[in-house]
Amino acid sequence: MNEVQRRLATAGREQAEASHREAPNNLEAEQALLGAILVNNDAFYRVSDFLKPVHLFEPLHRKIFEVAGDIIRMGKIAHPVTIKTFLPDDMKIGDMTVAQYMARLASEAVSIINAEDYGRAIYDLALRRSLITIGEDMVNIAYDAPLDMPPQNQIEDAERRLFELAETGRYDGGFQAFNDAVALAIDMAGQAFERDGHLSGISSGITSLDARMGGLQRSDLIVLAGRPGMGKTSLATNIAYNIAAAYEGEIQADGSTKAKNGGVVGFYSLEMSSEQLATRIISEQTEVSSSKIRRGDITEVDFEKLVACSQMMQKVPLYIDQTGGISIAQLSARARRLKRQRGLDVLVVDYIQLMTGSGKSSDNRVQEITQITTGLKALGKELNVPIIALSQLSRQVESREDKRPQLSDLRESGSIEQDADVVLFVFREEYYVKNLEPRDEHDPKYAEWEALFDKVKGTADVIIAKQRHGPTGTVKLAFQAEFTRFTDLADPSFTQYEH
Structure with a gap:
């Protein structure tokens, strides 16, 4: 028997022995x-x-x-x-x-x-x-x-x-005893009591929004929608950075780290590059206009602000994936990897319509969007993190006199509306009122327009159109377009609720 035959025979014996080996136990x-x-x-x-x-x-x-x-x-x-x-x-x-x-x-x-x-x-x-x-x-x-x-x-x-x-430690899923579920619910209430702001979820960094939602709840699919120019990406970016900047870890008994406040954020930027997203965040934090940063039209003081901000931001656990046209399966695999390697508390996807389904390419876009939203909801439950998914609205909003969005305006709305735990609409009346400015300053209607514009200038409505855990309603925020920043209004009486 030559050397090759001997090796093959040995390998065959080893394989036969391996197939009859007893599973590890003690x-x-x-x-x-x-x-x-x-x-x-x-x-x-x-x-x-x-x-x-x-x-x-x-x-x-x-x-x-x-x-x-x-x-x-x-x-x-x-x-x-x-x-x-x-x-x-x-x-x-x-x-x-x-x-x-x-x-x-x-x-x-x-x-x-x-x-x-x-x-x-x-x-x-x-x-x-x-x-x-x-x-x-x-x-x-x-x-x-x-x-x-x-x-x-x-x-x-x-x-x-x-x-x-x-x-x-197990992968078979299965039923969970109700008393285990009750214990988890009590633990969540206890953590909310100890957490800053007494929120059951993760704070978005915007107090008036947290007051209505109790923070971002784990495993929720939160759809954030709006027409172009309304600032949905800006709001998502603001929330993502607020959460990452507030991150405060706590070492657990098993050696792992758990977020006590804030959290580790994964941001899928399918539309903008990571540099554009970073520019927006730097602009928001330093109050230096993003257009000036891009053009290099900044003073020495502004530049020192940018450098100081960038040094601070290096410690912030915000991770950006700028892959365009990513599939729901690829997105899920990368999110799992991020959670294992760095931890993960919140996931942001900008935006749903730029994703692809995992199946074969189909002409039926509605079916593909259904697959994406169902996949996002399942991923949120699997990773036990809230997912903020941005979505476009159909053009029918523009043809109405009242431009405030409704659930029926969601593109391919059936699955998005159905799978979402929370649906938020960003609406800036200033955007539409500005376009109605009379050309002639001496026009009698100009004073009327100016009064309306002054009333809505620098404000934005976040409409909570659907919420499984609480009331719907409208939260009014301040919006600084120059720095793409949403903040709480100085006067809280602007917040409106519907029960």
Whole structure:
């Protein structure tokens, strides 16, 4: 047998052995942990925040851990005697009954001090088994790839499953117990109480808007729409920068960092380049007109302001992706990557109509927009972050006498309106009134126009047309067009609400 044949034979044997290998597990560690819990129930609380029944390899051990956990959470004592009534009587472990087996576990229990180490070992082995499952699925799908699943789709699917595994330790989804959901809701209320401004969501940095929305709620799809020139990109940029600039991290028990205030922001700028977006933000922060910055028409004092601002902005966790025509699948994959590498608390997409669907190119644009909005909503839930998605409005607004936008004005409105948790319209009456200026200053109507223009000048309406968690209504803001900046009005009496 030559060298090549010998290597092939060795590889064949290794492959055959690999296919019959037992999945990674450690039954002794599971027995030791269960024994520690049965002897001292406090051991359960050392592992319960990360270890779930599904992570144990032996089905009987899963059942014992699950029942013991339920009993302990109810404030009762989990002991071989109290647990055995919830387990099948006829089950045998070798020549022992379940009750005898649990008594043996308790009698050979390790110290409670070691419980967490055993729990971590069991958890790590469960992750390895999950990785093996994902790897096997990747290999099998790659070998027998269906016609409607190109390699790129498989990569995105594998990346999604790996992300979910890295985030939560499991990727199977499934039902959640209602008491777990209640605990999460109470935690959210507690965090809101401790957070600046007592908001349940992330502060947008605009007080009057936060007062109506309670901040940006996690997993919400917030559609921000307006006609060209209304300032929807400016408002989204203002909010994104406010959140990133307010970022204050807090180290968690597992070593990860969680936002206490503000957050890490991902901004998909499909229309503007990252330099244009940065120019807008610098203009807003320094109060130097963006048109002057672009033309270089600035003084030495202005330049010093720009340099100081840029140094401050380098520390701000705002990440910009300027890829044009990005698909919903690509956007999702990059957002997952950003969350893993840098963290992610808010996602901004400017804007929906410049994105493409993940399927085959279709003439049916409405169907493609539906796929995009559904994908954005699903991504928000998966990453547990609010997504601000900008949208165009149809031209029918211009043909009406009242130019204030309505939900029916959303382009391809069916899916956008349906999938959005919140719909905000940006409306600047100043934009339309300015175009009505009479040519002749001596025209009797000129004084009337001037009075109206002075009334609306420098203001903008943010119309909350839809909100799942609260009332609709209109919030009036100040708008400085020169610096593309939205701020709260000095006089709060301008804010209008509808209940």
